[in-house]
Amino acid sequence: MVRMVQCVKLKKEAPGLDYPPYPGEIGVQIYKNISREAWQNWTSIQTRIVNENRLNLADARARKYVKQQMESYLFEDRDVEAQGYVPPSA
Template identity: 70%
Template sequence: MARTVYCVKLKREAEGLDFPPYPGELGTKIWQNVSKEAWQEWMQTQTRLVNENRLNLADARARKYLAQQMQRFLFEDGNVEAQGYVPPSA
């Protein structure tokens, strides 16, 4: 039987994730409070952010930026789209 959670993003009961999708405390928080459906929405948004901002995920700043956007998207009802990111100058 599927695990259900009250999804903070969708504001309703929904099927929960099978395991924490991210390391550490944040991953546990996501696992406890975010549904599979909301996580899939985030994955699509994250893909757009990476592609449109040409993020290099080997860069710690890019990973930190994505983690901040993920928290805004999932927990703060923030408007998260590919805008406002300034790539590091070479």
Template identity: 75%
Template sequence: MGRTVQCLKLKKEAEGLDYPPYPGEMGTRIWQSISKEAWQEWLNVQTRLVNENRLNLADTRARKYLKEQMEKHLFEDIDVEAQGFVPPSA
């Protein structure tokens, strides 16, 4: 296991990311306080947001929207989910 972080999202100590997953200050913040597990969880949510909302990532507005959702999900403990997304039943 690599380095561990006190994960803000999962509220426990967990394996940290190998490198900042996002550019700039935000990437550093994620690297310092978000675990691999929580980051993977976010990537799954992000994929659903992109697909459900048919976001074009070449559009700066779409990228800004995703960044805002990422901040809410990772740091503000707000449950962001694609509108109309129905999780598969177990």
């Protein structure tokens, strides 16, 4: 059976994640309040942020930056995107 959540990002009820996708309290908050669709949207943005900014995730500052962007995107209803990213034209 699919677990439904009231997604705070998409502002609708949608299928939830199967498990907390991130360690600690923030992972539990994501699990309870973010839909699978919103999380997939975030992971695409996260990949672009890491690639476009050439971040090294072994660096604690880079991980902190990505986490701040994640929280802004998922919980503060901000549009987050990699600096300089241009979406492919249709």
